[in-house]
Amino acid sequence: MDLGGINPVILIATLMASAVPILLAALGEAVVERAGVLNLGVEGMMIIGALGGFVVAVETGSPVLGFVGGAVAGAALSLIFALLTQVFLANQVATGLALTLFGLGVSSLGGQGYNGIKPPATGQLLPDALADLPVVGPILFGHDWVVYFSIAMTAVLWWVLKATRIGLIIRAVGESHEAAHALGYKVNRIRLMCIAFGGAMAGIGGAYVSLARVPQWVDGITAGAGWIALAIVVFASWKPWRVLIGAYLFGGITVLQLNLQVAGSGIPVEYLSMAPYLITILVLVIMSAGRRGKANGAPAALGQNFHASR
Amino acid sequence: MGASPHTPGIFVDRKWGVVVLRLEKRPTPSKFWLYATPPVAVILTMIAGGCLFAAMGKNPFEVIRTIFWDPVFGEFAFYLRGQLLVKAGPLILIAIGLALGFRAGIWNIGAEGQYIMGAIFGAAVGLAVFPTENRLIFPVMVVAGAFGGWLWAMIPAILKTKFNTNEILVSLMLVYVAETILAKASTGFLKNPEGMGFPGSRNFSSYPAAANPELIAGSGLHWGGVAALVTGVLAYILLTRHQAGFQIRLAGQAPRAARFHGVSPARLVVMCMGISGALAGMAGLFEVTGPAGQISIDFNTGYGFTAIIVAFLGRLNPLGIVLAGFLMALTYVGGEMASTNLGLPDAAIQVFQGMLLFFLLAVDVLTNYRFRLAVGAH
Numbered sequence: 001m002d003l004g005g006i007n008p009v010i011l012i013a014t015l016m017a018s019a020v021p022i023l024l025a026a027l028g029e030a031v032v033e034r035a036g037v038l039n040l041g042v043e044g045m046m047i048i049g050a051l052g053g054f055v056v057a058v059e060t061g062s063p064v065l066g067f068v069g070g071a072v073a074g075a076a077l078s079l080i081f082a083l084l085t086q087v088f089l090a091n092q093v094a095t096g097l098a099l100t101l102f103g104l105g106v107s108s109l110g111g112q113g114y115n116g117i118k119p120p121a122t123g124q125l126l127p128d129a130l131a132d133l134p135v136v137g138p139i140l141f142g143h144d145w146v147v148y149f150s151i152a153m154t155a156v157l158w159w160v161l162k163a164t165r166i167g168l169i170i171r172a173v174g175e176s177h178e179a180a181h182a183l184g185y186k187v188n189r190i191r192l193m194c195i196a197f198g199g200a201m202a203g204i205g206g207a208y209v210s211l212a213r214v215p216q217w218v219d220g221i222t223a224g225a226g227w228i229a230l231a232i233v234v235f236a237s238w239k240p241w242r243v244l245i246g247a248y249l250f251g252g253i254t255v256l257q258l259n260l261q262v263a264g265s266g267i268p269v270e271y272l273s274m275a276p277y278l279i280t281i282l283v284l285v286i287m288s289a290g291r292r293g294k295a296n297g298a299p300a301a302l303g304q305n306f307h308a309s310r
Numbered sequence: 311m312g313a314s315p316h317t318p319g320i321f322v323d324r325k326w327g328v329v330v331l332r333l334e335k336r337p338t339p340s341k342f343w344l345y346a347t348p349p350v351a352v353i354l355t356m357i358a359g360g361c362l363f364a365a366m367g368k369n370p371f372e373v374i375r376t377i378f379w380d381p382v383f384g385e386f387a388f389y390l391r392g393q394l395l396v397k398a399g400p401l402i403l404i405a406i407g408l409a410l411g412f413r414a415g416i417w418n419i420g421a422e423g424q425y426i427m428g429a430i431f432g433a434a435v436g437l438a439v440f441p442t443e444n445r446l447i448f449p450v451m452v453v454a455g456a457f458g459g460w461l462w463a464m465i466p467a468i469l470k471t472k473f474n475t476n477e478i479l480v481s482l483m484l485v486y487v488a489e490t491i492l493a494k495a496s497t498g499f500l501k502n503p504e505g506m507g508f509p510g511s512r513n514f515s516s517y518p519a520a521a522n523p524e525l526i527a528g529s530g531l532h533w534g535g536v537a538a539l540v541t542g543v544l545a546y547i548l549l550t551r552h553q554a555g556f557q558i559r560l561a562g563q564a565p566r567a568a569r570f571h572g573v574s575p576a577r578l579v580v581m582c583m584g585i586s587g588a589l590a591g592m593a594g595l596f597e598v599t600g601p602a603g604q605i606s607i608d609f610n611t612g613y614g615f616t617a618i619i620v621a622f623l624g625r626l627n628p629l630g631i632v633l634a635g636f637l638m639a640l641t642y643v644g645g646e647m648a649s650t651n652l653g654l655p656d657a658a659i660q661v662f663q664g665m666l667l668f669f670l671l672a673v674d675v676l677t678n679y680r681f682r683l684a685v686g687a688h
Contacts, residue, residue, distance in 0.1 A: 090671035102664030108657035
């Protein structure tokens with residue numbers, strides 16, 4: 001079945017891969033925000049992860065090490081945010097913006113000399129015999145390991161947040177840091193670990209852009225994916241499976257508009273390429289409309305710093 | 311962990327024996343650190359930046375001198391001082407608008423988009439009447455530019471007030487939308503019909519009625535710089551002497567008290583976003599008719615984002631922002647010098663500007679808190 005030259009099976013398979021960066025980054029940010037921290041530096045951490053992953057993969061020749069490098073780079077950058085907001089009690093919005101501006105600068109500086117190099121390929125995980133099956137093959141079995149990793153992380157985080165003690169502590173810290181502190185939890189230490197986790201996830205997401213999606217190093221390679229990840233966390237009401245749905249919807253729109261550009265739909269390219277951003281705004285409006293105040297599922301202590309006076 | 315309720319809440323309770331370095335809230339914010347923070351942050355950034363430049367194999371002292379000294383006092387200062395004003399104008403204009411919102415807890419971070427839309431709206435008006443010569447054309451273009459920026463800022467403002475949508479994300483998404491519209495404008499509806507197919511609009515320097523030239527030759531002062539300085543004074547008066555300014559400060563410092571005082575949050579959002587959008591739009595118009603000369607795909611150079619740093623560096627105070635704008639302009643002008651003379655990559659300046667904001671935010675802790683060496687409370 002073809003819809004004007006667009007094959008739905010290929011479309012679904014491609015959107016699953018194209019959603020990976022924002023899915024991973026949004027999952028990480030969901031945990032950070034559940035702990036009550038608003039880190040607007042996702043874009044910066046992603047692009048640092050994209051560069052770190054690319055450099056490590058090119059220098060070592062191993063894409064897996066590349067993703068590890070991306071995670072380390074993202075987490076390292078996020079620790080600056082953690083230091084500023086958890087130790088120096090700086091405003092989270094301002095610090096997050098600073099992280100993005102700084103990350104974009106550092107990546108542009110560090111990426112010089114890596115233009116035009118092809119990174120080692122991240123191949124399909126499962127054998128061709130499975131991937132070549134009609135319809136289910138490309139959708140279920142034709143992906144690289146990071147796609148499966150991103151889905152697995154969704155399940156793991158859902159379970160951790162919902163059913164484990166760690167999840168309960170994270171949520172307690174995010175809902176009422178005063179109460180969590182009174183119970184003896186180290187609020188700022190827990191938040192710091194969540195921030196580092198969020199940084200690592202954003203870093204892996206960024207590395208997937210430079211190692212698998214593009215795959216090469218270009219300045220500003222993440223092109224706002226970090227901001228879209230932030231929007232998807234709101235869309236998802238801070239719930240992991242809804243983050244997956246949001247990321248896939250967004251991935252679908254992106255792939256569809258690219259396909260329409262290629263297929264020559266008669267809609268000007270510029271209008272198609274602004275579609276993902278406009279649809280993100282539309283979705284944000286739908287998700288926030290009619291849910292004023294605390295009822296929209298946002299962690300109660302989101303964006304507030306904690307300082308124990310006693 | 312030994313979590314007794316007396317444990318200092320700060321994450322690094324560095325223990326030297328029984329002595330703990332702990333953070334203690336000041337009863338009232340420190341006046342000294344309020345003003346001392348920016349200079350201290352600048353010095354720390356110079357040190358950290360110097361280390362960065364040294365790591366890149368440059369002489370850190372030479373680079374710092376090229377960036378911060380030469381544009382003002384060096385050999386080519388007669389030209390570069392003018393360039394300072396050219397860069398500082400839009401930064402100040404945008405940052406003052408942003409600061410009003412930031413003070414009230416309204417985060418417009420899409421100034422870059424409003425700047426682009428202001429430029430497109432204003433330029434479109436001028437190009438529509440080309441080649442009419444009339445003294446009213448330029449003022450009308452300025453108004454159109456302000457309107458374009460205002461309109462673009464009203465989208466997140468209205469969505470915020472009607473649907474409680476996060477203004478940070480919406481205003482930022484609209485930057486990307488504005489960039490695609492700009493691409494469309496420079497290759498499509500505003501393209502120079504006599505441009506032999508090259509992208510970009512007509513150049514305003516060859517259309518006197520719509521141009522924004524230097525007012526005094528060699529000074530770098532154009533109408534944008536005038537507007538920036540006037541806006542700085544007006545905003546200062548607004549914040550310190552006017553009811554609306556009081557409401558902005560109140561809403562930022564004590565939202566509950568502001569509501570009891572009868573401050574409407576919705577009106578405040580529309581007002582702050584509107585002012586910042588209009589100022590960013592005007593800045594875009596001044597830039598496109600003056601230093602940039604024409605609408606082109608990449609005439610915008612990120613002033614909308616750098617202005618965020620300027621707003622914080624100026625302590626969200628209009629007069630402070632004027633000073634901060636010049637300092638940030640110095641990093642642009644000096645950075646270009648360092649790039650041509652010493653081969654310093656442009657991105658290094660971006661890193662430098664980011665570091666400045668980090669240090670500023672870190673040092674700012676001293677305004678509201680003080681570090682105390684205390685005998686361990688365990």
